[in-house]
Amino acid sequence: MKFEHENSYEVQDKIRQFRAAILPIGAVEAHGPHLPLGTDNLLAERLADKLAARTDSFVLPVLPYGQVWSLRNFPGSINVSNEALIRLLADIGESLYQQGFHIFTMVNGHLGNAVALKEAARVLYERVPELKVFYFFYPGTKEITAQVRESSAAHGTYMHADEIETSYMLYLAGEYVDMSKAIDGAPRITAEADCTPTPWEEITSSAVLGDATLATREKGEKIIERSLDVMAEMLLRTKRALEDGDHQDSTD
């Protein structure tokens, strides 16, 4: 399923057959003492692998640099601009379309990338309207997460190096987690943080936005598998619609 392991001679037929390419996108970013800087890359990549296996899609190499404005001043974070990301993603999408792909799925492991992904998808909607573009950031997990979590969420949208993300890692890339170093981050997120540019050093010194000690592999598995169901369902429905279109064409 790894696109870059294919060779040029054999790949064309497979593109025609698979039609769908999955791009994992992450970031290099501080994730506290118990998770590696590459956490979002690992999550995006492994999630993409699982999604590909369920949907007969190609997995592209992970794009490992993301928009890390909020945590850019924490040790180890590497930040790139929305503009650079949007341009690169739109280029990749257009190139995939020219290669014969009809579905371009971005599996995002880092919330800070969300704006760039949505914007790139809209750029592609104009430029190559026949390419179906998805941008996924753990879709369909709101309810299951509420059921599973033991600590309360630090914020309505952010989730970072906490009970939930650490559980994801324990399920998808447990060999990179050191639970002996996990802490309860206890951030102080003021209402202002949603209304004015707020580097996260103002709200946390650890970058752990919650209680990572409560993370378990099982919690991660439950949420991730639910999200995989949701993503796979959307992809497979789109593939079937494409096939129906083909069938339609051939019987006209």
Add this chain to the structure above:
Amino acid sequence: MKFEHENSYEVQDKIRQFRAAILPIGAVEAHGPHLPLGTDNLLAERLADKLAARTDSFVLPVLPYGQVWSLRNFPGSINVSNEALIRLLADIGESLYQQGFHIFTMVNGHLGNAVALKEAARVLYERVPELKVFYFFYPGTKEITAQVRESSAAHGTYMHADEIETSYMLYLAGEYVDMSKAIDGAPRITAEADCTPTPWEEITSSAVLGDATLATREKGEKIIERSLDVMAEMLLRTKRALEDGDHQDSTD
């Protein structure tokens, strides 16, 4: 040495100690029947690992998308624009500098990226003049390559999926090479190809610009090791100069 496996709590001291970050850059691109699409990524990444080991540097995650204008119409190639690349690389370099790095080394596995890398380095030269930026595409290998090669070079500058690049792969990532499929590409490169935009489908149908069947692990090792010597020497000299500067400061 893998930067993304570090965690935020411990990485700051190591950045101060290492001072140098190495970014491997490749591409997803057609490389004939015997080499995978990700050849340039594999080469860049493994070369970066070796260089890091010799110079006490961090290796950043590989940037796996490159400018593939010439081969963009070959099955499996993914092309991104110089502009997207330049912007992304300049962002990464600036962010590294803010993290405390003093040396930013780009190890390039794909010739098509050369313009973007040099331009990004010049952007950084203005923006963060204290950051030393290297862009390496197998430097110092001209003579040793001439000695080692059995087939003549198809072109003065280009080298692609041929005796030489295949030898690199045999040395650095042999498990991805299928020599049973290697061919003699025999391209017809006209003088015009250097003077007018020329997609490579006009000069080759295989994307193999030479005789890949002559490739051996030994040839690859000789050239790669020579290049590593050259790169390591430049990096280490720069590191020593930085240390001398520190010493100077502390004795003033």
Add this chain to the structure above:
Amino acid sequence: MKFEHENSYEVQDKIRQFRAAILPIGAVEAHGPHLPLGTDNLLAERLADKLAARTDSFVLPVLPYGQVWSLRNFPGSINVSNEALIRLLADIGESLYQQGFHIFTMVNGHLGNAVALKEAARVLYERVPELKVFYFFYPGTKEITAQVRESSAAHGTYMHADEIETSYMLYLAGEYVDMSKAIDGAPRITAEADCTPTPWEEITSSAVLGDATLATREKGEKIIERSLDVMAEMLLRTKRALEDGDHQDSTD
């Protein structure tokens, strides 16, 4: 409080005294049969007036064009790009800072503008770091809205021409609402709509994302006043901090 009614001779002293400028931002956009195209402009402007009265701030003229991608194909919508908006807003903010303002508050009446406002605020964070920038889209209203609403929300984030927004209008600009035309929109928002570019003609024919017939002036008043409390508190705290800084300076 209307900045554009001031004259150049007298305004300088008032800028020194007020320090804060409020920019209402809306859009021209389809809002169903019962609300005018300029709904978001009216809301932003009247909300800004109330906020200014509570905080001794200037109100700038409303910026009446916004990013209306989702509804751009509905009759009467006018859409401008994020890029145009970001550039304009950053220019306005920089100019205000050069005029002597220390607080730039954007009161947003249209959710589609949220990305541009946040991005413009970050641009200004780099360009004129001493300017405090707020971007407000009805902050602090989550709980009160849940209490007040009778119909369930059509979507986790979107709110458009429904029970809630219509209530806002009844409270802030009731003379522009024709409740006799209000309808229950009943949109069909699929999970996909959050994961792929989805023009709203795919989910609604009326642009009314909920049951507008349930709107009342009282509901609007409750939510809007709560939001005004939250916004005013943030602004006044920032103003006090500036004054403390002044006092500090003068006693040093």
Add this chain to the structure above:
Amino acid sequence: MKFEHENSYEVQDKIRQFRAAILPIGAVEAHGPHLPLGTDNLLAERLADKLAARTDSFVLPVLPYGQVWSLRNFPGSINVSNEALIRLLADIGESLYQQGFHIFTMVNGHLGNAVALKEAARVLYERVPELKVFYFFYPGTKEITAQVRESSAAHGTYMHADEIETSYMLYLAGEYVDMSKAIDGAPRITAEADCTPTPWEEITSSAVLGDATLATREKGEKIIERSLDVMAEMLLRTKRALEDGDHQDSTD
């Protein structure tokens, strides 16, 4: 005639009938002691209203921010760049065309916007060639102004807060003029001011480029009505041509 007071359900038929949208564009800018900062917005808006009444056109909400380079350092001025304006105006024009408009008329109240308006019109000329775009800055008033004025013009092109512009205000928005504060500005405009970047603080301290005390409502009326004749004639001729085209099509 106010577009933003229409609702989405009824507006489509009216667009088909009117075909023409008028965008007033002004600025927030120092206009001496007797005129408000929003003078150019008031003029543009009221002029647009009168033009719409004569030509059965829609009036869009005023765009109240303009390029104010020359007076940007005067108290109360807000300056935005040509680039931001051009982009925004081109977006608005393209969106209007997609809504079914065939004529996009920009009524400009601020000379500093002239470059951006002309450039935006040329951008639209390429992008949507079927959209007729007008940019009006008091066209056809040269002779009548020469007849009416008592003081001599301070400059060949500039007119600012002087006898003429104050007369416009007395006619169109007299309630915002305080003639008791009107002064004779007597600027010293050197020949150099047309040949090198010259902020107006170098040529005037009042921003009044002439003798505002000579302004009268009657002078304003004469010039403004002449200009309205000229603008209305151009618009109506264009509308008739469109209708002839329709008739032509329907009889073919």
Add this chain to the structure above:
Amino acid sequence: MKFEHENSYEVQDKIRQFRAAILPIGAVEAHGPHLPLGTDNLLAERLADKLAARTDSFVLPVLPYGQVWSLRNFPGSINVSNEALIRLLADIGESLYQQGFHIFTMVNGHLGNAVALKEAARVLYERVPELKVFYFFYPGTKEITAQVRESSAAHGTYMHADEIETSYMLYLAGEYVDMSKAIDGAPRITAEADCTPTPWEEITSSAVLGDATLATREKGEKIIERSLDVMAEMLLRTKRALEDGDHQDSTD
């Protein structure tokens, strides 16, 4: 005085002495049957030479490509965008400043360049505020032209291949004029042409906006010499001010 004939070893002292660089800017553009396509380049270059001789300035090589939107569809015209011009001119100005120049004078032979020149001058005003930038398009010639001309002007601002411009050519570059082919252009310029994008094929088939047969060398000489007086006076005054500044510095 020709900068490009200097050599690098000797030029530095002369830059210190002259301080001023003059850049002629023209265009390749249709100028009727009697004038060559390069008319504006010839005028700009020869005018620059004369100005340099009077002011001890360097003349840079002519920039021979300009914004020719209006005549771009006439045979022989070459059109470049304002954006390309602005960027190039700002780069040249910045580079001159870094070389030690303090005055950058653009002598423009083509009205269509005026917007780009003024905008570039404003960019430089921010970027290198110590560089004095002039943009000249025959300044100070309004009155003398009115006296000299026999035919009436076709337009308030435009002057093209007519009595006046042809007279300039007869004076400055007579060897390129073929008066036997001169015609009376008699354009029909409507009022609309100033209010909507109007390619000149709509107003003229010859590109001659007036009666070229009335042109004489003497008329050209009178106007050009007057303009030279005006330009030289501004430059010399600026140079004296710089020298006074130096003197000031050395006696402090």
Add this chain to the structure above:
Amino acid sequence: MKFEHENSYEVQDKIRQFRAAILPIGAVEAHGPHLPLGTDNLLAERLADKLAARTDSFVLPVLPYGQVWSLRNFPGSINVSNEALIRLLADIGESLYQQGFHIFTMVNGHLGNAVALKEAARVLYERVPELKVFYFFYPGTKEITAQVRESSAAHGTYMHADEIETSYMLYLAGEYVDMSKAIDGAPRITAEADCTPTPWEEITSSAVLGDATLATREKGEKIIERSLDVMAEMLLRTKRALEDGDHQDSTD
């Protein structure tokens, strides 16, 4: 053959007949004590003239400003950015195509322009695919140069003010060369100079990258004439192909 000496009335037929336009591109740049700053402009222009004579092409006016990053700090150099150049060149090419040209040949006299020329050619390849674009920097001279030269080359790619370039000047523009000042530059070009941004003041104080005293008119003639053969052959072959296409069309 000089395009700018043509007039608009007669040029259209000649464009149809010639079909090819040649743009000489140079730079203003330090070239040591014996060569003028405008060396690259002189070379490009004279080479273009000779090529035009052999191929029945038009010569456009020289574009005399180039990318001079490496030598920008040497007295007399004027540097413009790649971005400005690319944009300008793409505009020129597009305009030529609209004028009826089918071949756009850039004759480059300055190596620093090479990246911009190639990039502009690729932009045009997308924008006006039917326009054939050549970028020439002394093509086909590798072998003859190796035969002719007496001193060894200072660098694999660079050639500047040395035996070779001075020989070019002696052949093409000898009246601007002062051989009495020619020196042996003896630069110290380290391996690093190809791997990190390196202003040339770090490798030479004279800007003469070789032994200019060995230059002769004969050497220049041999290399230049060889290059002219190569360029003319490519152009003429392209012209014949166009004519065959016409013939084909007319007999269909």
